[in-house]
Amino acid sequence: MMKITDISGKVKFSNQIEMPYFGLGVYKTENGDEVINSIHAALDNDYRLIDTASYYKNETGVGEAIKTANVNRSELFVTTKVWIDDMGFDATLRAFDKSLKNLNLDYIDMYLIHWPVPDLFLETWRAFEYLYQSGVVKAIGLSNCLQHHIEDLEKNFEVKPMLLQNEFHPRLVQQNLLDFCQEKDIVYQAWSPLMRGRLLDNELILNLADQYKKSPAQILLRWDLQKGVATIPKSVKAERIADNALIFDFELSSEDVKKIDSLDREERTGAHPDNFLEHFKNKK
Numbered sequence: 001m002m003k004i005t006d007i008s009g010k011v012k013f014s015n016q017i018e019m020p021y022f023g024l025g026v027y028k029t030e031n032g033d034e035v036i037n038s039i040h041a042a043l044d045n046d047y048r049l050i051d052t053a054s055y056y057k058n059e060t061g062v063g064e065a066i067k068t069a070n071v072n073r074s075e076l077f078v079t080t081k082v083w084i085d086d087m088g089f090d091a092t093l094r095a096f097d098k099s100l101k102n103l104n105l106d107y108i109d110m111y112l113i114h115w116p117v118p119d120l121f122l123e124t125w126r127a128f129e130y131l132y133q134s135g136v137v138k139a140i141g142l143s144n145c146l147q148h149h150i151e152d153l154e155k156n157f158e159v160k161p162m163l164l165q166n167e168f169h170p171r172l173v174q175q176n177l178l179d180f181c182q183e184k185d186i187v188y189q190a191w192s193p194l195m196r197g198r199l200l201d202n203e204l205i206l207n208l209a210d211q212y213k214k215s216p217a218q219i220l221l222r223w224d225l226q227k228g229v230a231t232i233p234k235s236v237k238a239e240r241i242a243d244n245a246l247i248f249d250f251e252l253s254s255e256d257v258k259k260i261d262s263l264d265r266e267e268r269t270g271a272h273p274d275n276f277l278e279h280f281k282n283k284k
Helices: 033-044 059-067 089-103 118-134 147-156 175-183 203-212 216-226 238-244 254-261 276-283
Strands: 010-012 018-020 049-051 077-082 108-113 137-143 163-167 187-191 229-231
Touching: 033 059, 033 238, 049 059, 059 077, 059 089, 077 089, 089 108, 089 118, 108 118, 108 163, 118 137, 118 147, 147 175, 163 175, 175 187, 203 216, 203 254, 216 229, 216 238, 216 254
Parallel strands: 049 077, 077 108, 108 137, 137 163, 163 187, 187 229
Antiparallel strands: 010 018
């Protein structure tokens, strides 16, 4: 299980590389000043994990923020992702090179398959293995995947995913998938840990916030970590970024963790991993 200490705490992958279990997500953060200022605010509050993606179209801003930060690159953990239009062996290698250039980095800490395009999933992972074995990425993993996706990779490849980043919040727990990942030594990470704000006025969460003298967001983020799930809340407001990190001076009781678990409704804000292509086709 994840040992929770403070914001500098880390979780270890199966290859012994370590990643901060708490970081900043930059989905829908505008390239340029907004993403640069957000990252600088996070770094000022001791965040050391930054999660972006080619799809977010802010990798150049993330790179500029890193370059101009008063933090050594070696202290940072940077994640990016290959988009569905860039999957397949050769296309993935080209996409990785573009991300590396946009970020202005010599290596990427974590590279993820953003969504598992069925006909290209295995070929994309073959490119991931190649990148990992060449040393330009320190760890590789998946986003928006389920148990059967992981099992497909296990059947076909030597290197298994080190991380699974999924939508995760009290309305979408997927405990069986959490248990599976723990059994396979795959770190689980939450995107949309606050359910895009929809849980901040939930009665149970509000009552717990009052009980623990914390904000609803802090209750939810602490619950993530106590579930053994790394988390990357997104914000562009310096005050909110600072507040989100104030979750290491209290602990939810096991009873209260179970109460939050009981909110589970298998409810998503994003697409389902098995039918996401239709979702993105409709968005175009």
